Amino acid sequence: MSDWSALIRDVPDFPKPGIMFRDITPVLADPAAFAAAVAAMAAPWRATPPDAVAGIESRGFILGAALALELRCGFVPVRKPGKLPGRTLSQGYRLEYGSDRLEVHVDAVPAGARVLVVDDVLATGGTLRAATELLRRQGAQVIGADVLVELVPLGGRDRWDDAAPLRAALLM
Numbered sequence: 001m002s003d004w005s006a007l008i009r010d011v012p013d014f015p016k017p018g019i020m021f022r023d024i025t026p027v028l029a030d031p032a033a034f035a036a037a038v039a040a041m042a043a044p045w046r047a048t049p050p051d052a053v054a055g056i057e058s059r060g061f062i063l064g065a066a067l068a069l070e071l072r073c074g075f076v077p078v079r080k081p082g083k084l085p086g087r088t089l090s091q092g093y094r095l096e097y098g099s100d101r102l103e104v105h106v107d108a109v110p111a112g113a114r115v116l117v118v119d120d121v122l123a124t125g126g127t128l129r130a131a132t133e134l135l136r137r138q139g140a141q142v143i144g145a146d147v148l149v150e151l152v153p154l155g156g157r158d159r160w161d162d163a164a165p166l167r168a169a170l171l172m
């Protein structure tokens with residue numbers, strides 16, 4: 001299996017001074033590494049796959065869509081404001097280097113559908129928390145969350161604090 005994690009590149013002071021940015025684009029650019037990374041994310045969910053993967057814009061779209069194909073389920077976009085054409089629900093949040101809002105279509109999934117929330121990086125945890133609350137407000141049953149990389153010192157897992165499991169393919 002490819003050591004995809006060795007391809008993650010550290011970029012200091014991006015997007016702001018003091019932030020060490022973990023850049024996953026070299027993993028995505030390498031076919032064997034990309035496939036191995038998605039397989040690692042899929043492994044915990046293969047036995048009981050979700051009805052849908054909800055990917056968080058924008059890096060969560062790349063991994064979430066690949067994971068949905070791998071797990072043979074649907075894909076739901078959780079988007080930044082003003083991008084979805086239908087009626088939406090909206091939720092504000094703070095992340096490691098700023099604040100933003102997320103939106104989801106009111107009819108994104110049927111009530112009670114089993115949804116897995118997916119993103120590339122768990123940092124302070126605000127993004128994943130907001131996406132999960134938004135999907136629950138929409139009527140989804142969030143069965144868990146799945147990230148490629150968990151930045152352990154930033155404490156996102158404490159913020160998660162949820163009965164649904166949070167899986168990370170790599171701890172840094």
Ligand SMILES: O=P(O)(O)OC[C@H]1O[C@H](OP(=O)(O)OP(=O)(O)O)[C@H](O)[C@@H]1O
Nearest residue numbers: 057058059095096122123124125126127
């Ligand atoms: O755990 P947190 O502190 O909330 O941070 C994690 C979030 O930060 C990044 O998203 P960003 O908003 O930079 O968007 P992008 O995917 O469009 O680059 C990353 O893709 C996660 O979604």
Ligand SMILES: Nc1ncnc2[nH]cnc12
Nearest residue numbers: 020021022023096121123
């Ligand atoms: N340090 C970091 N590297 C990459 N993505 C991030 N999202 C939030 N913090 C991040």
